[in-house]
Amino acid sequence: MERERAHPTGSSTCAAFQEAVDTFLIRHRSFLDILSKGHEGMARLNRAVVKAVTACGCLQVEASAQKYPMEGTLLDIREHMSSHVRGTLCEHCRDAVDAELGRTLFYLTALCNLFDLRLDHVIAQETQRLSTLGIYNLT
Numbered sequence: 001m002e003r004e005r006a007h008p009t010g011s012s013t014c015a016a017f018q019e020a021v022d023t024f025l026i027r028h029r030s031f032l033d034i035l036s037k038g039h040e041g042m043a044r045l046n047r048a049v050v051k052a053v054t055a056c057g058c059l060q061v062e063a064s065a066q067k068y069p070m071e072g073t074l075l076d077i078r079e080h081m082s083s084h085v086r087g088t089l090c091e092h093c094r095d096a097v098d099a100e101l102g103r104t105l106f107y108l109t110a111l112c113n114l115f116d117l118r119l120d121h122v123i124a125q126e127t128q129r130l131s132t133l134g135i136y137n138l139t
Contacts, residue, residue: 014120021109031114038107045100052093059093060086074135 028037052059063084069076089097112119130137 012120014123015118017105018109018112018119021106022113025106025110025113028110029114034107034110034114038104038111041100041104041107045097045104048093048096048100052089052097056090056093058087058090062086078135 025034028034049059053061061084062082064082066081069080109119111117112122
C-alpha cells in the first residue's frame with residue numbers, strides 16, 4: 001500500500017498548514033523536541049482554560065457526578081451528560097485559548113510531517129472511524 005505524502009500540493013487548509021509547519025519549524029525538528037513542545041503546548045492550553053475560571057471568571061466550573069438515566073438508549077445518555085462548564089470565554093480568554101490551541105496543532109502537525117503523514121488524511125481516517133463506530137465509540 002502506497003504511503004500518503006506528508007507534503008501535499010493540494011490547496012486545503014490542512015495541507016497549507018502542514019506545509020507552513022514544515023517550512024517554519026526550524027529549531028525543534030528533533031522527535032524529542034516535537035514531543036516535549038507538544039506537551040508544553042497542552043500544558044499552556046490547560047493553563048489558559050484554568051485562568052479563564054480562576055483569574056478572569058468568564059467560565060465557571062460546576063462539577064458533580066454524572067447522572068445516567070436508568071432507562072433509555074445510549075443516545076439518551078448524551079442528553080443527560082454535563083460539560084460542567086458554565087459561561088462563555090470572554091474575548092481575551094478566547095484569544096488565549098485560540099493561540100494555545102494553534103500552538104498545540106502546530107506540534108501535532110510537526111509529528112505528522114516527521115512520520116510522513118498527511119494531516120487531512122489523519123482527520124479523514126478518524127472521521128471515518130467515528131462514523132463507523134457511531135455512538136459505540138464511547139469517548
